[in-house]
Amino acid sequence: GQNIDQPTExxxxxxxxxxxxxxxxxxxxxxxxxxxxxxGEAPTFLSYNVLDGLEEKGRFSSFLSRxxxxxxxxxxxxxxxxxxxxxxxxxDSNYQLIWGAGTKxxxxx
Amino acid sequence: xxxxxxxPTSQILAAGRRMTLRCTQDMRHNAMYWYRQDLGLGLRLIHxxxxxxxxxxxxxxxxxxxxxxxxxxxxxTLASAVPSQTSVYFCASSIDGGATDTQYxxxxxxxxxx
Numbered sequence: 396g397q398n399i400d401q402p403t404e405x406x407x408x409x410x411x412x413x414x415x416x417x418x419x420x421x422x423x424x425x426x427x428x429x430x431x432x433x434x435g436e437a438p439t440f441l442s443y444n445v446l447d448g449l450e451e452k453g454r455f456s457s458f459l460s461r462x463x464x465x466x467x468x469x470x471x472x473x474x475x476x477x478x479x480x481x482x483x484x485x486x487d488s489n490y491q492l493i494w495g496a497g498t499k500x501x502x503x504x
Numbered sequence: 505x506x507x508x509x510x511x512p513t514s515q516i517l518a519a520g521r522r523m524t525l526r527c528t529q530d531m532r533h534n535a536m537y538w539y540r541q542d543l544g545l546g547l548r549l550i551h552x553x554x555x556x557x558x559x560x561x562x563x564x565x566x567x568x569x570x571x572x573x574x575x576x577x578x579x580x581t582l583a584s585a586v587p588s589q590t591s592v593y594f595c596a597s598s599i600d601g602g603a604t605d606t607q608y609x610x611x612x613x614x615x616x617x618x
Contacts, residue, residue, distance in 0.1 A: 437609035439609070443606065491549060494548070
């Protein structure tokens, strides 16, 4: 079966750095997405990786290792507004997005 | 530009009733999707449409139907609602459903079936 694993919840301090991991086992791989979802709101796009390596976008970076079935989202200089759930999703061989359950990130002052 | 709109925002429904959730996008995207999101589970695809006039089944299609008469609208119908269909429903769209496509989400409909 297809599976995407993320930690359920993480806590970090304002101004710090946090890394959210995602491991996947899917039938084929056609790219990996990270989305942010604030409570009660819709998911919004953060990043996309299809090749191995690090993609940097401001305070957020995303890394992919296809051989290990592994990705992480790195958030720097954490702000209170970063408190949200972070969803990892993989395009499988049928070009359907398979979603992880999400990681709830709690930021403390 | 509104992006994607969904209606209603929330609804309480008696079991056995028929319900249509509406979704409209103004981005001229070819592909549209319906997901449900339940606590502790990832988003699960119900149905999708890669272009007007075509639809496909996702991971959890039973009890739901869709239609795609035009590019902008993609309604989701529950023919006879059951309590297990209590969930938050998100409509999404993307340019053409390809591998690099980013999906953009509507605000969601919170549905409670009693």
